[in-house]
Amino acid sequence: MAEEGWILKFYLDEGIVLKGSDFGEGHRLLTIITKELGKIKAVAYGAKKVKSKKRGALLEFSRTNIYLRQSNDYFIVEQAEGREYFPNLYGNKELLDAAGQIAWLTDRFWPLGQLNPKLYNWVLYSLRLLNSGVWPRIVLRNFELKLLAFTGFRPITTHCAVCRKPYRGEVWYFGAGEGGIVCPSCRPEEGIYFEIFPEVVKGMNALLLASPEKLPELLLDERVVDRVRTILEYFLGYQIGEPIRLI
Ligand SMILES: [Zn+2]
Known part of the structure; x- marks a missing residue:
């Protein structure tokens, strides 16, 4: 026509x-x-x-x-x-909320008209994992870290984001403005910094690198996952420009 x-x-x-x-x-x-x-x-x-x-x-x-x-x-x-x-997502409030959070974050970080096949695939993997009964909070933390990585905000977790000193398992800080972990000498006196312990840095790296196949086998302490959530809540909110709450 x-x-x-x-x-x-x-x-x-x-x-x-x-x-x-x-x-x-x-x-x-x-x-x-x-x-x-x-x-x-x-x-x-x-x-x-x-x-x-x-x-x-x-x-x-x-x-x-x-x-x-x-x-x-x-x-x-x-x-x-x-x-x-x-x-399974539609009959379970926790799963539906988790899927809703994935959709909301994807919408906020993915501009209209732009291609992002890696992020597309990770949204799909995450929905599949939620539907198959994998612990939602581990699926969400993995998704959020991948989302950051695929949109250019991958947090620095292997060395100081300011002086590049390699991380060797001490108590450091996480700075949103610096884009990752900072060593005690580089931490400014002002601003919001989260103390970050070796097991949390380790947990974050494991979540960042986990494939969809390996994610269900990842054994992480609930407190570590919770600390990662607090840090990501702040970091994602910082990138968006408004405070957010994560499940
Ligand atoms: Zn430093």
């Missing part, structure tokens, strides 16, 4: 719906991360209607093949076919 002077572009892409809101008569406005188009906003007309095939396929957090048509500055979902669902 292309008229002269118009170029209608169609795409088939794989995507995960991060969030959606209703508008008009049964339509949905969606934020979707995709493999080949990056993060996009798309309109799914009639997606709320009971008979719509798009309805189930465009459920939040599901992995879907999406047929898109490009309009001026947004996309229109022509068709959607679900590829992978994570049913």
Whole structure:
């Protein structure tokens, strides 16, 4: 139906719906991360209607093949076919909140229109791990560290972020402005610095490097995971420019 002077572009892409809101008569406005188009906003007309095939396929957090048509500055979902669902997330508040946190952080750190296949894959791995019953807090901490790494904010954890002195297992500090751990001589007197103990640095490195296959086997003390959460809460909030709360 292309008229002269118009170029209608169609795409088939794989995507995960991060969030959606209703508008008009049964339509949905969606934020979707995709493999080949990056993060996009798309309109799914009639997606709320009971008979719509798009309805189930465009459920939040599901992995879907999406047929898109490009309009001026947004996309229109022509068709959607679900590829992978994570049913356990929807019946469990803790898991749903964890998936929601992953989606929220991804949305905040991933600019519209940008490609980030590594982050796309890690969102998918993390949803899979949550759905399969891996301890949510370990999935979240691993995800947050990977998110930082894949968006250019990987925390420095092997040497002092200021003088580059190698870390050898002492009690140091974590500085958000410095982007990682700082040795006692480099720690300024002013500002917020978290004391960081060897087991926490070790835990952070293990979480940062863990593959999705190895993550379920990672044995970490609950207090270490909790300390990593406090540090990441501050560090992620610092990057966003507002305080945040992590599960
Ligand atoms: Zn130093």
